Amino acid sequence: MNTPNFFKLNKPKTKRESLKIELPFEAEFLNAYNFYSEQNYFYFDQLKDSDFKEELWFLIKELRKTNAQKTPFVTPSNINFTFKRIQKFNPILSKIDLFKTKRIKEKNAKERYIANNLLNEVKDESEAITLANFNAITNIKKEHIKKPISFELLNEMYKDIALNKDYRLRRENEHSSIKDNLGETIYHTAPDSSFIQNELSKFIDFANKNTTFHPIIKAIIMYFWIAYTRPYTKANNELARNVFYFSVFKDNYDIFPYLPLWSLIRDNRDQYLISFVRTTQDNADLTYFIDFFLDQINMSLNTFIHDLKKENKKTETAREVQSRMGLNIRQFGLLQFFYLNPDKKTSIDAFQKQNKVSRRTASEDLNLLVKRKFLRIKRIKNRFFYYPIFENIEKTLKAL
Template sequence: MKKPELPPNSEISKDETDDLIALLSNKELIEKVFEVEKDYPYWEKFKHKTKGFDSNPKLLWKFIKLQRTRNISKIDLCDINGFKFKYNISGNTLKRLHQFDLNLGGILEGGSIVPEREKERFLISSLMEEAIASSQLEGAVTTREVAKSMLRTKRKPKNHSEKMILNNYLTIKEIISIQKEQLTPEIIKRIHSLMTKGTLEEKKNEGEFRTNNEVKVVDVNGEIFYDPPSHTELTKLIEAFCKFANSKNDKNFMHPIVRGIILHFLIGYIHPFVDGNGRTARAIFYWYLISQGYWLVEFLSISRIIIKSPSQYARAYLYTEYDENDLTYFIDFNLKSMELALNSLKEYIERKINEKKNLYNILKNENINERQAETVKSIINEPDLILNINEIQGKFGTSYQTARTDLLNLEEIGYLKSKLIGKKLIFFKSEQFDEKIKKIHFV
C-alpha cells in the first residue's frame, strides 16, 4: 500500500487572508466546496474533487480546515506528545448513530431483529464469522468453510491460522462474560493472552506489554508506516486509556459508539503488544459496546466487512495520524463498516427465515424437529455432506446428547446412515434419502 500524501499546512499566512476573504464572496464556489466536504474527505481525495474548481486546492483545503474547527471536539488522553486528538460529528454521522441507537439494542420496526428462539444459533454463527475475519485481517490463511467446520466440530486446530481463529472465537465469547467489569490493564493483558495463545514467536509475549522499541508497523516491503510510542510510556498510556474507557458521560457527553471506535483506534495507535494489537483492539471495541447495552453488536461481524477493504482500514489509521490526529476519518470508516454489517445481518436473518418456511414441508411429512429438518435440508443442498455429533451440537448450540439424539432419530426414520470410524460416529445420506425427498414438495 502506498503511503497517503501529507496534507498541506493548515495555517493561513497573511498573504492568504485576502484570498480567503475573496473566496467567501464566491457563493457558487463555496457551495461546491461544501458539497465535497459532506464526505469529510482526506486531502488526497479533496484535492482530486476540487481540481476543476476555479481556485487553488491548497487554499480551499485551508478554508475547509478552518470550517472543521468550528464544531471540533477535543480529547486530551494524556500529556504525552502525540496524544491529543480531535473529531467532528457530521450530519451523516449523526444519522448513522441514530440508526444504531434504534437497532443495536435489538429492536427494529416494532420487533427484535433477531428472532428470540433463534438467538443462540445466530450468535454462534456470527461469533464464528467475526473470529475468522478478524484473524484473516492479521494474516490467518484459511477458508471460511474449513474454519467454521473446525469450530463446529470442536476439533483441535491444525496450524497457526486455525489457532488464531480458535483463540479469537474463545476470546469474543469471554468478553461477553466480563461486560460489566471496569477495564483495567490486567483485563487488557488477559484479552491479549487469550487472543494470542500459542500463536506468537515467543510465548513470553502473550498477555504482556512490549519491553522495547523494536516493534514498527511496516508494509510488505518493510517500509515503516508507523513508529509507536516508546515502551517506557506504555504504563502511563494504558492507565489513561482505561480511564477514558471507564469514563462516565455525565459532564461532556460522547456517544458510546464513538467512544468505542476511538478505543479501537487507540490500541492500534499505542500498540502496547509485540503482536496481536489489531485483534485485541477489535475485541475491546466489542466489549465496550456490549457493556453499554448495544447487545446486538454480538451478532455483527464487522471484521468481515473490513476485510473486504483492508487498505481503507489501514488508511483510516494513517489519515488520522497524518492530518493532525483528526479521528473523524477512523470514526467514519468504522461507522460505515458497522452500517454494512448491520445490513448484512438483516439480509442473513431474512434469508434464514425464508429458508425456514421451506422446512415446513419436511416437518409436516415427518415427526421431526426444526433442527432435524434443517439437517435434512443441508443434505439436499450438499449431498456428500458428512456430519458428526459435535458439528450438530456446535451448529445449533445444543447439548451433546440432544445433537446425538437428533442424528440417531434421522437415521431411524431413514434419512441418514451412520458409520463408526475409529471412536467417532459419522452420519451421511442414506440409500433411500432421495426417494423420501421426492415425496416432499418444496415451495
C-alpha cells in the same frame, strides 16, 4: 533487504499564512463544505481540482475546527486528538442503536463468529487463533465487563489472545509499526513505550468514564488508541478489537460478534491504512478513522440484515413445504439432513437427544417416516437404526 518507505500524505504546497482567508463564508463555499465535511469527510487530495483548491482546503480546515470535540489523548508532540460528529454519522449510529434493544438469538454463535472472522493466518494456526479469539470474546461478555477496566484487566484480556506465547508489553527501545502486507511501506510508527505508560492512565479513565460521546464512537476511539500506541510486542490489533468489544458490551450492544465487521476491515485494509494515516498526519483528526470504521459497521450490518432476511425466508418456505407434506419441522429437518448425507443413519435415542423430545415422540416421528417410505429400519444386534431411502427423499424434495 530494502528499508521500508514511510508513507506521507500529499499536502498543499502553499503555506496557510500566505493565503487570504475571508469570512463570512459564502453560500457556494458552504455547499462545498457540506459535501466535503458533513456528507463525507474528505482529505485535501480528494478535493476536486480547481484554481482555488488550496484556498478551499484551508477554509474547510478553519470551519472543521469549530465544534470539534477533544479527546483526552495526545500525540507525542502534544497535539490533542479531536473529532467532529458529522451529519453522515447520525443515520449509521441510529441504525446501530436499533439493535441495542434487540436480543440476538443465535443457536450457532460460535460457527457464525468463526465464519465471519476467520483470520488470514497459516492454516494450522488459524483455527487455534480463531477459537482463542472466540473464547476471549466470551470471557469479555461473561466476566470482564463486570469490572472496570484497569491495567491488570487489560493484561488479562491480552493473555486471552496471546496463546501462551512470549508476548508482553514493549520495553524501552523496542519499536512497533504498521506496514503494508509486503512490508515495503510504513504507515505508522508507534510512540515509545515511555510515552505509552504516561498515557495509559488517561486511557483507563476514558474507558471507565461516562462521556458525552456516542458509545460506538467512544469504542472506536478506544480501538484506535490501542492500534496507535501498540503497547505490546504482538497481537495489538486483536487486543484493540477486544477492547472495542469490551466497550460496546458495556453499553449493551450485543450484535457485534455476529457481524462480518473484521473480515470487511481486512478486505478494505488499504482504506484502513489511509484513514489511519490521515488521522495521524492531519492534525490528529480522528474523524477520518471514525468515518472509515462506521462505514465498515454499516456495511456489516447491511450484510447481517440481508442474511437474516434470507434465513427467515428459508424458514418460512420450509414450514410451508413441511405443512404440505404433513410433516413436522423435526421430520422435515431429518429428510433435509439425509438428502445431504445419504450414507448416515439415526436411531430413536439419537433423534430424541438431537430434538430434545420424549422417546415416545421420537419413535412416532421416525415410524411415520418409515410408513411414508422415506426411511427403512434395520436391526443391528439389539438396536434398531433408521436409514434413508434416498431415491424417495430426493424425488420428493426436488418436486417441491
